[in-house]
Amino acid sequence: MKILLKTLVAVLSITTLNACNANSKTEVIDLAISKTVIETPSISNNPEIKVALLLDTSNSMDGLIDQAKAQLWKIVNVLSYAKCEDQNPNLQIAVYEYGNDNLNADEGYLRQVLNFSDDLDEISKSLFSLTTRGGNEYCGKVIQTALTQLNWGNNTKDLNLIFIAGNEPYTQGDVSYKEASKLAHKNEVSVNTIFCGDYDKGISGYWKDGADLTHGNYMAINQNAATVHVASPYDDRILELNKKLNKTYVAFGSQGRQKKEMQADQDANAMGYNKANAVSRTVSKSSRLYKNSSWDLVDAEKEESFSYDDLDKNELPKELKGKSKSEIKSYITQKSKERETIQNAITELNNKRKEFITKITSDPNNGLENAMIKAIKIQAKKKNYKWD
Known part of the structure; x- marks a missing residue:
């Protein structure tokens, strides 16, 4: 039995509910963590x-x-x-x-x-x-x-x-x-x-x-x-915006280049199914859940713990080599504004895309x-x- 797809996890919408329960008591058992497991820390107090x-x-x-x-x-x-x-x-x-x-x-x-x-x-x-x-x-x-x-x-x-x-x-x-x-x-x-x-x-x-x-x-x-997969008249425009979106990522640190290559590889994997799947991935990349603060300066700069003073100059991308702190900050601010504009455009096009798909399919x-x-x-x- 080949690959049990369990990989779908997550979610879906629910339209009417109130606010999260805090009454239930949770029993916690000791967790036996494997030596090969690296625990991912919570980055906020959000649920x-x-x-x-x-x-x-x-x-x-x-x-x-x-x-x-x-x-x-x-x-x-x-x-x-x-x-x-x-x-x-x-x-x-x-x-x-x-x-x-x-x-x-x-x-x-x-x-x-x-x-x-x-x-x-x-x-x-x-x-x-x-x-x-x-x-x-x-x-x-x-x-x-x-x-x-x-x-x-x-x-x-x-x-x-x-x-x-x-x-x-x-x-x-x-x-x-x-x-x-x-x-x-x-x-x-x-x-x-x-x-x-x-x-x-x-x-x-x-x-x-x-x-x-x-x-x-x-x-x-x-x-x-x-x-x-349902094609829409908005797909090509969304995919063009994906190319522009990728240019707003500023890789840094020891994993920067590798992670940016992985981003491109997963774009290719999505397109390998077809255009509609690649569009869905682009929409995900414009959402709040697509976070890359470990290797992208635009996302990292938004973290409370981030400081430009802590940047290792040797691990900066070539476009920022030899730049002053103020020059680096100005560059990242500009890239952040570009990304926000592109993400908003993707969201707007996707809303039109969803309306189109809803009308022609179930x-x-x-x-x-x-x-x-x-x-x-x-x-x-x-x-x-x-x-x-």
């Missing part, structure tokens, strides 16, 4: 939407992975409008693969591909790096591992979600899915299960029971359904994106999230 995508990379799930890659940006775009008590939630996504013969048998044929991260380019790169090979799919084991390795925090306003997809019985492996479900419930993490195949077969394979035990959602989808009912949206709406409502 967070945390999604762990558990992807089966055994045989037969190529279609599901395709859906995940193609629909990632649509999901991100929806999440960018989320609100919780007038705060803008941050988005953190982690990715695991499991069920692949190439993975370590002693560790349950699973691997953490990406720890919780808000780097959308890293998330995209992780999805495109996955390959499939037949193996054993141990749902209980991978859920337990994600719960204990990842830092889920204890903020009652956070929306903590696991999405796991597959088409084999949910009961396989030495770790009972019921024990894993108890751990998820204890730590207020909802496990949403996506069975790739017949709805009733998924129920008999205990996928619904796994979701019910954690107050998550059970869904069945046709993983081989092709993602429908969403399918059994795709991954729709399944994720349904689940997020229900669980976001419990936390009283709402969308602009």
